[in-house]
Amino acid sequence: MSNPSEAPVAPVEAYEPPYYVAVFTSIRTEDQSGYSETAARMEELVKEVPGFLGMDHAHTPGGLSITVGYFRDADALTEWRSNAEHRAAQKRGQAEWYESYTLHVAKVERSHGFSRA
């Protein structure tokens, strides 16, 4: 999973279920050398996966990071999971960037959105 820009954005919309979410929660190490370049590259790559719907990211300074990727179906997730460059980034993440993380892959059954506008 990647770390999109920290700029304010609207959250990814509520798609019509079913679709998949990959929830990636992490605590990072102190040494983040090379992290942001890799994250930007992963963000580029995942957009090429057919069925990729979008990504939300939030990071509390000094605390937890959460990245949520949205995918149309399980095939899209399988393709992303087996991408060689993504796998290399995961290995480097375990070696250098993450103190701990958890990944939850789930099928969306219900969704809704609200907007003041």
Place this chain on the structure above:
Amino acid sequence: MSNPSEAPVAPVEAYEPPYYVAVFTSIRTEDQSGYSETAARMEELVKEVPGFLGMDHAHTPGGLSITVGYFRDADALTEWRSNAEHRAAQKRGQAEWYESYTLHVAKVERSHGFSRA
């Protein structure tokens, strides 16, 4: 959904599937009067729901908030969704605290964790 303390914590662990995640992504308004008290109360309340497993939260300053609630089954989520105090907080959130939000409720099929320790 609530806004737990912003202190560094370990992410909620990878439970044995199936279980449910409720992914709540939001952009907040400028006026957050009363928000943190209500968020703290919601955090207290949700812990009383049988089948509540935990919660992760991250908030990029000036940007997106993501709260992920973990529940053992759909009944636990239904109980939380129908809690009267929670519903009142949601109404107030739409009126005052949220510019926009999206909720995705999903059944976890696969999960794993990593810890350096």
